[in-house]
Amino acid sequence: xxxxxxxxxxxxxxxxxxxxxxxxxxxxxxxxxxxxxxxxxxxxxxxxxxxxxxxxxxxxxxxxxxxxxxxxxxxxxxxxxxxxxxxxxxxxxxxxxxxxxxxxxxxxxxxxxxxxxxxxxxxxxxxxxxxxxxxxxxxxxxxxxxxxxxxxxxxxxxxxxxxxxxxxxxxxxxxxxxxxxxxxxxxxxxxxxxxxxxxxxxxxxxxxxxxxxxxxxxxxxxxxxxxxxxxxxxxxxxxxxxxxxxxxxxxxxxxxxxxxxxxxxxxxxxxxxxxxxxxxxxxxxxxxxxxxxxxxxxxxxxxxxxxxxxxxxxxxxx
Numbered sequence: 001x002x003x004x005x006x007x008x009x010x011x012x013x014x015x016x017x018x019x020x021x022x023x024x025x026x027x028x029x030x031x032x033x034x035x036x037x038x039x040x041x042x043x044x045x046x047x048x049x050x051x052x053x054x055x056x057x058x059x060x061x062x063x064x065x066x067x068x069x070x071x072x073x074x075x076x077x078x079x080x081x082x083x084x085x086x087x088x089x090x091x092x093x094x095x096x097x098x099x100x101x102x103x104x105x106x107x108x109x110x111x112x113x114x115x116x117x118x119x120x121x122x123x124x125x126x127x128x129x130x131x132x133x134x135x136x137x138x139x140x141x142x143x144x145x146x147x148x149x150x151x152x153x154x155x156x157x158x159x160x161x162x163x164x165x166x167x168x169x170x171x172x173x174x175x176x177x178x179x180x181x182x183x184x185x186x187x188x189x190x191x192x193x194x195x196x197x198x199x200x201x202x203x204x205x206x207x208x209x210x211x212x213x214x215x216x217x218x219x220x221x222x223x224x225x226x227x228x229x230x231x232x233x234x235x236x237x238x239x240x241x242x243x244x245x246x247x248x249x250x251x252x253x254x255x256x257x258x259x260x261x262x263x264x265x266x267x268x269x270x271x272x273x274x275x276x277x278x279x280x281x282x283x284x285x286x287x288x289x290x291x292x293x294x295x296x297x298x299x300x301x302x303x304x305x306x307x308x309x310x311x312x313x314x315x316x317x318x
Contacts, residue, residue, distance in 0.1 A: 004076075006036040007069050010048065013037065014066035017056045071152075074135060078278055090283045091120035097132035098125065098143040101223040101243045102271060106296060107143075114291050121284050129192075129221055134276050140285050142274045145240065146266070154277045156289060158297050160270040162241045165201075165262050166253040170233040178236075178256045181212050188217035188235030190226050192264060201238060204261040238264055271296070 005026075012022040013033070023030040041048050048062035058066060098107055103125060111123050126132075132142040134153060148155050165178075167187075176186045181203040191199045191214075199219075203210045217235045220226050223243065230237035231252055247253040261267060273289050275281065 002036075006040050007073060009033050009036055010040060011066055011069045011073060013049070013056060014058055014062065014069075019056065071135070075278070078276075078282075079280070090118050090287055092284055093122050093124060094284045094288055095124045095138060095140045096126070096143070096288070097137070097139045097141070098127055099145050099223075100127050100129055101227075101240060102143050102145075103127040104224060105243060107292075110292055110295055113295075114288060117291070118284075118287060121288070123288075129223075131274070134274065140275065140282075141289065144272045144274055145269050147268065147272055148274045152277050154275050156273040156275075156293070158271040158273060158293055159242075160268075162261060163238050163263055163269065164241050164244050164248070165236055165238050165256045166230055166244050166248065167236045167256060168231055168233040168253055169251070171230075171235060172254060181210050181257065181260065183257075184212055184214055184236060189214050190229050190235045190237040191216035191219050192223070192226065193219045193221040200264070202263050202265075202267075203257070204263070204267060205259060238262055240269065
């Protein structure tokens with residue numbers, strides 16, 4: 001029995017629940033597929049599938065076997081890809097996922113610069129606020145603002161950042177001055193969308209923490225939208241320092257309560273490049289990570305890189 005092929009067939013059946021579809025995909029007969037699955041079950045001495053004329057279902061053992069096979073076969077395929085790539089110039093598709101603000105404000109000009117050095121590496125960039133499932137979504141690099149918590153991944157911290165509380169001068173004109181964290185309760189606040197209906201900002205001064213709950217004026221799951229609302233004078237917004245640095249320096253926004261570190265979650269925010277923990281890092285991943293780090297790592301470079309981005313620095317507040 002070709003054990004590797006049998007594993008591939010079983011994994012396909014676990015996903016499609018269809019012997020005929022698997023047979024067509026692999027170019028063999030449905031009878032041949034059934035025979036190889038039976039051989040696996042005989043070898044393992046355990047039932048993996050429950051078959052009837054109408055459906056195919058996995059036993060509990062079959063579900064666990066499929067779960068482990070997915071990781072094993074992915075590693076085998078990745079190993080073959082990596083070994084082949086050693087003898088070739090860096091090339092192929094690089095799938096990158098990023099948080100919205102970093103992906104819009106920093107990555108586009110870096111991708112353009114990277115292409116000049118490695119024209120045979122093609123980058124597919126997707127954006128979203130939630131971390132990407134690297135294995136299931138087949139993502140090579142995920143740029144996150146908090147350290148990864150799942151197993152089987154490696155992380156590279158590009159820089160540590162703070163969040164700044166900001167507002168437009170047009171909003172602040174004629175409104176009460178912010179002197180203490182509790183002062184935010186007298187203002188319109190713009191917040192990231194969270195599950196539930198409670199919103200809290202945490203203020204840290206030396207080692208003392210103060211949590212202030214508030215009812216936001218507007219909420220959004222998108223940092224770009226919150227930044228634009230702040231520019232338009234809609235209220236106070238809590239955003240990463242590198243996303244508002246340019247607006248502050250050019251007077252579009254004003255930083256508030258500068259004696260405090262402020263967060264909506266934790267104080268270990270930064271930019272983390274997250275990749276799968278594999279024995280060998282493919283050249284295309286390593287080269288892109290090194291290139292990005294060269295241009296953004298450190299407290300000042302990230303501000304410079306964001307200033308060269310497209311879209312985020314061009315709008316003026318109303």
